Amino acid sequence: MQRREALRLLAAAAALPVLSRDAFSLFREVHEQLAAAPALKTLNPHQNAMVTAISELIIPQTDTPGAKAVRVNEFIDLILTEWYDDDERQRFLAGLADVDVRSRDVFGKDFVDGSEKQQLQIVSSLDEELAGIRQPLDLHREGRFAPTEKQFFYMMKRLTLVGYYTSQAGFEQERHEHIIPPRHAGCASIEEEAT
Amino acid sequence: MLARLHYALLLQQRSLNSTLPAAQATGKITIRPHSIVHSVIFDRSTRKATGVRVIDGQTREALEFRGRILFLCASALESARILLNSSTTEFSNGLANSSGELGRNLMDHCMGGGATGLIPGNEDKITLGHRPNGIYVPRFRNVKEKHPGFVRGYGFQGDGVRQNWQRGAWMTGFGADFKHTLSRPGPWMFTFYGFGECLPNHENYIELDTQRVDAWGVPALKIHCAWRENERALLKDMTLTASEMLSAAGAKQIEPFLEDNAPGLTIHEMGTARMGRDPKTSVLNAHNQAHDVKNLFITDGACMTSSACVNPSLTYMALTARACDFAVDQMKRGEL
Numbered sequence: 150m151q152r153r154e155a156l157r158l159l160a161a162a163a164a165l166p167v168l169s170r171d172a173f174s175l176f177r178e179v180h181e182q183l184a185a186a187p188a189l190k191t192l193n194p195h196q197n198a199m200v201t202a203i204s205e206l207i208i209p210q211t212d213t214p215g216a217k218a219v220r221v222n223e224f225i226d227l228i229l230t231e232w233y234d235d236d237e238r239q240r241f242l243a244g245l246a247d248v249d250v251r252s253r254d255v256f257g258k259d260f261v262d263g264s265e266k267q268q269l270q271i272v273s274s275l276d277e278e279l280a281g282i283r284q285p286l287d288l289h290r291e292g293r294f295a296p297t298e299k300q301f302f303y304m305m306k307r308l309t310l311v312g313y314y315t316s317q318a319g320f321e322q323e324r325h326e327h328i329i330p331p332r333h334a335g336c337a338s339i340e341e342e343a344t
Numbered sequence: 345m346l347a348r349l350h351y352a353l354l355l356q357q358r359s360l361n362s363t364l365p366a367a368q369a370t371g372k373i374t375i376r377p378h379s380i381v382h383s384v385i386f387d388r389s390t391r392k393a394t395g396v397r398v399i400d401g402q403t404r405e406a407l408e409f410r411g412r413i414l415f416l417c418a419s420a421l422e423s424a425r426i427l428l429n430s431s432t433t434e435f436s437n438g439l440a441n442s443s444g445e446l447g448r449n450l451m452d453h454c455m456g457g458g459a460t461g462l463i464p465g466n467e468d469k470i471t472l473g474h475r476p477n478g479i480y481v482p483r484f485r486n487v488k489e490k491h492p493g494f495v496r497g498y499g500f501q502g503d504g505v506r507q508n509w510q511r512g513a514w515m516t517g518f519g520a521d522f523k524h525t526l527s528r529p530g531p532w533m534f535t536f537y538g539f540g541e542c543l544p545n546h547e548n549y550i551e552l553d554t555q556r557v558d559a560w561g562v563p564a565l566k567i568h569c570a571w572r573e574n575e576r577a578l579l580k581d582m583t584l585t586a587s588e589m590l591s592a593a594g595a596k597q598i599e600p601f602l603e604d605n606a607p608g609l610t611i612h613e614m615g616t617a618r619m620g621r622d623p624k625t626s627v628l629n630a631h632n633q634a635h636d637v638k639n640l641f642i643t644d645g646a647c648m649t650s651s652a653c654v655n656p657s658l659t660y661m662a663l664t665a666r667a668c669d670f671a672v673d674q675m676k677r678g679e680l
């Protein structure tokens with residue numbers, strides 16, 4: 150599988166069910182690449198702080214690690230650097246800048262300087278706007294369906310989820326998944342899954 | 345994308361573990377890896393292909409291999425490229441191309457119309473491990489009744505799975521509750537993903553790039569290919585019928601989708617040296633034999649006249665076996 154193809158999966162606005170094993174292993178490679186060279190290449194320290202904070206709000210630390218602990222920010226930086234094209238990267242960074250604009254408008258300070266409550270409020274409004282944009286495909290209209298995938302917060306949420314759930318902690322501790330499954334069954338009871 | 349899940353099936357049919365071992369067992373085959381065919385050698389006096397020019401992939405040495413008959417099976421794009429790169433004074437626009445159809449009628453299946461839906465119930469059940477299979481819905485359009493909007497049709501691949509954490513990208517919410525929800529399997533979801541027939545079109549073609557060469561100095565290809573009206577109509581119909589079937593099956597929250605995939609993404613490229621009865625409009629005859637060069641056969645996707653809507657490999661394999669049978673027969677008769 151090619152990166153472009155995996156990226157298209159990331160961007161797909163239709164709810165295709167499961168990341169293929171191919172795509173999964175590609176994203177696993179990204180994590181391995183990160184371990185070898187963790188320096189940020191696209192995000193500046195301020196942008197990095199924002200990405201780290203937003204991803205942790207999406208997937209916080211609970212009884213299992215959160216986005217920050219598995220370094221989703223570095224995962225996102227690498228995707229931005231090596232996988233995205235200029236247009237996608239610019240759209241993401243512009244979206245990030247817009248988060249600061251919103252925060253300054255409402256609270257008079259940058260997003261990362263806001264309290265947790267203030268940050269929650271900003272992210273909630275982004276999430277609600279996204280829900281508003283998301284429309285079912287109108288078959289009687291020409292062209293593509295609602296460009297959800299072009300929305301910053303959609304990209305951010307999707308990248309956070311992929312970064313988190315393809316990390317070691319994400320798929321092992323959180324989802325109890327195995328790269329080599331211990332057992333195959335076409336129809337098992339749900340309790341068997343967690344064992 | 346879903347289709348890729350089922351590609352593993354293809355592994356069983358590879359030449360690496362089926363035909364090559366059989367050929368090796370005869371003791372009459374020489375396998376020479378790292379050999380990049382540059383072009384075909386043509387003898388004007390006998391009007392036959394006498395061999396191939398090869399570049400050694402490790403030493404870059406230029407070599408020639410001779411043979412009584414020649415089978416090109418480098419894949420649709422590559423076989424056509426080799427012939428386009430084998431022009432002679434007589435065949436100035438590519439060997440065996442008196443018809444002008446070499447490199448023309450490039451096709452790929454149009455994929456990516458379909459729908460997903462949630463199937464209520466069975467929340468206490470799940471599959472374990474990696475599923476090796478899916479479903480297939482054979483073509484039903486234009487089989488018995490003529491459809492007013494398009495010719496030919498499409499098949500569906502698909503499967504039913506429980507949604508996993510990826511559903512989070514389409515769900516509203518974030519934070520600890522959101523994370524907890526995603527740690528458990530979601531509802532059962534069924535997907536129909538369409539693969540449609542691409543029609544041959546003279547304007548979908550490849551040509552040698554006069555500006556760029558590959559790592560071996562062979563001209564690269566320029567590919568001109570676009571979906572036409574019929575493929576677009578098929579894609580759209582896929583979204584409708586997939587939704588109808590899901591609805592009839594009792595699915596909820598049905599979401600049709602219509603991907604904007606470029607030709608080539610389905611990786612079923614074919615049709616660059618099509619078969620036909622008339623040497624004026626086709627490159628190969630019914631036995632994959634070049635009309636213009638009798639001892640030259642092309643046995644890969646290049647021979648296809650249209651694309652049907654099914655996965656192509658089995659058809660290529662059957663056509664290849666048939667062409668080999670014909671060639672052996674012709675050799676025995678002294679015709680080749």
Ligand SMILES: Cc1cc2nc3c(=O)[nH]c(=O)nc-3n(C[C@H](O)[C@H](O)[C@H](O)COP(=O)(O)OP(=O)(O)OC[C@H]3O[C@@H](n4cnc5c(N)ncnc54)[C@H](O)[C@@H]3O)c2cc1C
Nearest residue numbers: 351354379380381417418419420422611644645655656657
């Ligand atoms: C990821 C993927 C999944 C697929 N899944 C399916 C599927 O599930 N079902 C299905 O029916 N089809 C599938 N296809 C399509 C199928 O693989 C192809 O249609 C089929 O392999 C074509 O067979 P071929 O013999 O024409 O060419 P190929 O299998 O491509 O073989 C051509 C061979 O020629 C060699 N070659 C090329 N140029 C040269 C040269 N200049 N010199 C020397 N050697 C050369 C190549 O290295 C290659 O080994 C898939 C394709 C891909 C890429």
